[in-house]
Amino acid sequence: MSKFFATRAGTWTGFAAAALVLFGAAPLLLSGFRLGLLAQFLCYAIVAVGIGLAWGRGGMLTLGQGVFFGMGAYLMAMHMKMADAEFRNGAGSVPDFMELAGIRELPAYWAPFASPVFTIAAILIVPTAFAVLLGFAVFKRRVKGAYFAILSQALAGAFAILLIGQQSMGGFNGLSRFRYFFGYNLDDPINQQMLYFIAAGVLLVVVAVALQLRRSRYGELLVAVRDAEERVRFLGYDAANIKVVAYAAAALFAAIAGAIFVPVVGIISPASIGIVPSIMFILGVAIGGRASLIGPVVGALAVAWAQTALSEQFPSAWTYAQGLLFIVVIALLPGGIASVAAATKRFRKEPVIAEAAA
């Protein structure tokens, strides 16, 4: 089974099946509201693919993906607020929330976001560039393991605090009340469905990119760096560069997810990008299986679905359930759901190797 999916034909079959479910079955079977929810979950899944790459393959436990998710989301939100203001009061006018905050002049750094092209470029470039810079700063100095985890977590905390203090970025409330997405009315159900299709399409592309990265020589190198970073240097590679690539890719994925999240959900605020949400991104990946390709996707979808379903039925029990999920899955099933599938498939001689920096 898993052998089959490793072949070229198998890969295509897998993608075709996924496309059939996402583009065919889901829209037919789900109500508009549920489809919207699924679109939101797909955004989390896109983030998860990146974390799987950086953490599962590269050993970098990035507890701060909220930062990149948030960057993508806020950049998109800025454009949508600008478009909204322009539609209501003409070009160059101040978005509604700024008026409330007593800001009467459009801040200079907002102006370019009136342009859709600029916005999309910014979403693709700014978070990635930030990840590259931060990655170089950190990895060149060989900050890794727990240090990196704690640092990235503090980064998420600091970023959220910084945003809360910026009234011109919506402060604690964040940005919400969007009406148009690149000129399309957001309250039109057809356009909402279009957003879902975009999310699904992007997920497939992101998975394909991650697949290629994993199967390439780079993918092997990344594992080598995870297991024995110093050794890689003695072979003539700059380990920091190798890590930065995976980290930046994860950042880019998160940013794209954030950018789609905003029109889908209709709000982005610091509460969605701080320390706790960032750890929640990790939960899905851990549950699905950090080291596998599809595991993080499945895990992220499962956790998001469980959160919604359980909290509908047992509001406060969800906290317990969530806590227990972390405990049980990680303690008993470090390979996540993916490892159960593999283990039950066939009995095979498992090499037991002290897991390096998994």
Add this chain to the structure above:
Amino acid sequence: AVTALALTAGCGSRAGEETEAAKSCVDTSGDTIKVGALNSLSGTMSISETTVRDAIYLAVEEINAAGGVQGKQIEIVAEDGASEPTVFAEKAEKLIREDCVAAVFGGWTSASRKAMLPVFEDNDSLLYYPVQYEGLEASENIFYTGATTNQQIIPALDYLAETGVKSLYLVGSDYVFPRTANAIINAYAADKGIEILGEDYAQLGSVEFSTIVNQVSASGADAVFNTLNGDSNVAFFREYANVGLTAEEMPVMSVSIAEEEVGGIGVENIEGQLAAWNYYQTVESPENTTFVEAFKAEYGAERVTSDPMEAAYNSVYLWAATAEKAASFAVEDIQASADGVSFASPEGTVVIDGDNHHVTKTARIGEISADGLLYTVWESEGAIEPDPFLEGYDWAADLQVTE
């Protein structure tokens, strides 16, 4: 993916075109009518919001016991906002589109309200929001049953000015309500010749107040205006007491500390300090006696009632009364009939203003006493008309926005 995108993009409506608002699915055929209760039952805000939920349930039970609304029993669909704006938005949409509720009661933080607002507008449904807030908002789809700024902050300032306060230090949590409140205070102070000696914000949940209290102390202000929320108040007042500042020397006027919070701060740290609200458990009126008794009977004698709880309780009655008057549960009928609907509430009679969807409220300054309750030391003459955009105050001209 690309083809799918092209396909759907072809048919979606563009900016400026009218879109068909989603049809309401509220079912009025049976002998029950569904409403939503959307409060944070988990996360940091659950502290406060569970009390609001209790008040909503109490009101619903009372109304049901008295025969319901238009002869229909109210059925609550409860959801957890989980202290997260995005979850509030998601759950609001679920209540409207999947559960088909006639109205939703809940929300606390302004962030949650801002997150829900577009959902209620896009789906043309109703939210009853029960907490005092920063004003400058009036949505067709929201009824605001807590105080707006001219019913809480401005009376508090008037009271301080009356008692001879000439300088103020502003301390608040870093989010929209304190920031807006302080903008108003600054404008007010500029007009009335009160000096603002400092303005500090702490992160929500912050417990390190040494620096801020040192600065407050060094400023020598006549009083402190406190818009801190939640746990931060505990740390703030302890530090305040510990450096030797007292209510006599430098009183603190708080607008987010109600009966619930006093226990956690410790009465010994806060006795004699002031608060501004529309309702205290100690308000003397027959309606309040009934309310407090009913509440304690339902939830236990040790529980206290507070302003947001009372506003939430009122909101259910106001909705029911409006529906009766409109003889309909349809959103447009409720909106059309709301003006002038009143309720003899624990704080005094409240009346809905059909223009801005706020209610009239009596402002009260309370003093915290040794028993942990707040007692009214000053109250406005009658209920104050809501003025969310402060149109009636010349000094606030710069703050005004056009909705």
Add this chain to the structure above:
Amino acid sequence: MDLLVGQLFTGLSTGSILLLAALGLSLTFGQMGVINMAHGEFIMAGCYTAYVTQQVVGDAGVSLLIALPVGFLVGGLMGLVLEWLLIRHLYHRPLDTLLVTFGVGLVLQQVARDVFGAPAVNVTVPEFLRGGVDLLGTAVPKTRLFILALAIVAVTVVTLVLRFTPAGRRIRAVVGNRDLAETAGISSRAVDAGTFFIGSGLAGVAGVALTLIGSTSPTTGQSYLVDAFLVVVAGGMGRIKGAVVAAVALGTFQAVFETYSTASLAKVGVFVVIVVFLQLRPQGLFTLRTRSLA
């Protein structure tokens, strides 16, 4: 000028609070490599211990003195259970401990909510710690002096134990190489459990002390956690000396920065400073070098 003197003391005081919260972590995280996200909840347990003790004993002064050792026990026992149930299976997967204990933290918070209710409860400050003393013209709260003293005592004891006693040697040996320690006749199970007990117990003590200045609610511990981790990281894993210097430096930086800016920006500033600092000293202030390639 008065303000600046006051701020320097504030920095010291903030530092001592950070240190108290971080001291246990420098054992469990710094020494053992366990990223215990439930450490904050152990602090919270210490807070509630102080609360319960006060409910039982009544007198605030006596109950504080009782609560300190009891808090140590409560935190320690919780740590012991956690170690026994979960952590001991995860010593070779340090990053996983982070996620597991995060889950434990979530559960403990909810338990606290269900047992004590969500609103904050009040722990009365004893009479002899109320008010302040005058120090170079600024009022310094006695509670903060008490915490400063407590932090100094705790750090001294922990340092002496680690450095000079057989138990300390054993802790460091097991932390360095479990299998090898076993072959040296040391029960690594006992040492692991013991170290975790002490580290978590210190969290309990911190919790009791923090009721003097902050709130006691289910989320109390969280507010200290990230800062405490940063202290350990910046100080250099497992270096108590480093944690002390880092805590005081961060506390002072925060206090002074906050005077000229805002509390929020000060927090962001702390993070920036640490990233820049790690550029200069990637392993923290004080490091233990080895020649291995790990």
Add this chain to the structure above:
Amino acid sequence: MLRLRNLTCGYGRSAVVHGIDLEVGTDEVVAVMGHNGAGKTTLLRAVVGLIPVMSGTIELDGEQINRNPTNKRVKAGMAYVPQGQQCFAHLTAGENLRLVADGRKNGKALIDAQLDLFPALQTLLGRQAGLLSGGQRQQLAIARALITEPRLLILDEPTEGIQPNVVAEIESTIVDLSSRGGLSVLLVEQHLGFALQAASRYSVLRSGRVASSGGTGAGAAVRVREAMAI
């Protein structure tokens, strides 16, 4: 003293050592030899309890100790010098020694005895063990084992990485100690000369099974070479 019966052990689910029988008598030195990967280290790790026994038994003084934790076995008189110059890197060399001397009445004297044997360590006591050279660490490891005054000393290639003149010292010490009585030795050693000189019996492992065993008397070297050659 030590008896292994039909011992099978390995890592995870896969066995590396298959059904080995081996005995170390009181005051006897037994050498285990074999190619790289034959399972020598694995065998020793099972004996000291660092990996679990899959089947078969380990007996110490006639008592089955299959499930005893390592530190219990050490307290019962085993000492183990693992392969690869292992030490407590974050402790000083002196602390490495004191760690095992702690709680022994004559701890100080025991340490001094080792410093006589390894004079090079004398000046290194204050240095962090992780910074020592490979050979210095190996000397430290052997000293650490000897301080516990073991009855059964288990050595995994003890002379690897040590300078020739010190190797000679170690060899004669081991021969000395065992001939003086009170010490049995289970020795894994690649240097045939030393192994056969020190031991009274040998076993050769091949792919986790005993390929040849016997006394180290005349002709043993030939038999060992033969057993290893295939």
Add this chain to the structure above:
Amino acid sequence: MNTTALTCTGIEVDFDGFKAVNGVDLELDRGEVHFLIGPNGAGKTTLVDAITGLARYSGSVVKDGTELRGKKVHHIARKGIGRTFQTATVFENLTVAQNLDIAAGSGRSPWALLRRRRHLPDTVVTVMEQIGLKDQAETPAGILAHGQKQWLEIGMLLVGDADVLLLDEPIAGMGAEERETTGRLLHDIAHDRAVAVVEHDMDFMRAFASRVTVLHAGAVLASGSVDEVSNHPRVQEVYLGTTHQEQEQERADAATA
């Protein structure tokens, strides 16, 4: 092809005042297997650390005209200097083949890296045969035995372009035959490379050394052919032990008899 590949002059390594290496001059020539011996703690590993960029030093290391001092570890490696470690380090979760493939590819373009590996490079296959791990090509390196890992490590240097190999105790833990094999392997690869070996095994040294340098207390004590060095009185005193050879010989004889 006896050209000088690497020249070290006046190397000094200072650890907080302790001079682990104290003014060492060393030349490594292509075509020779150069043994570095000396007492434990003499500074051999530290010298290798210095050359490969792991320890800070003063003095100069020049390879083919380029000064290496101050360069980063991976830059030095790319200049063709490969090393192994006293305790073998390989990528435990990757197979033998993957280990070698990575080692072969430090010069690959980013583009090549991002593509999938279709088949193993020829060098990898050859080397796998050379180091006797052909059958284990798909075995994760983590479960190789100690000695096998060491061969793999040497193999990883061979597939790379390194022409100066610094091997720190490459035969530690190997049996007689494996030493023999390794020794011949070293001789083969030294044909067009400079190979420096740190070892304490004197038989091995005698069998395979072209030249020997003895370090003692951070400085060069003697240098020359095997015989010259073995008969150096100071070397015997601090390192070999005067009677060592005889002892060893006696024992072997006794056992064979």
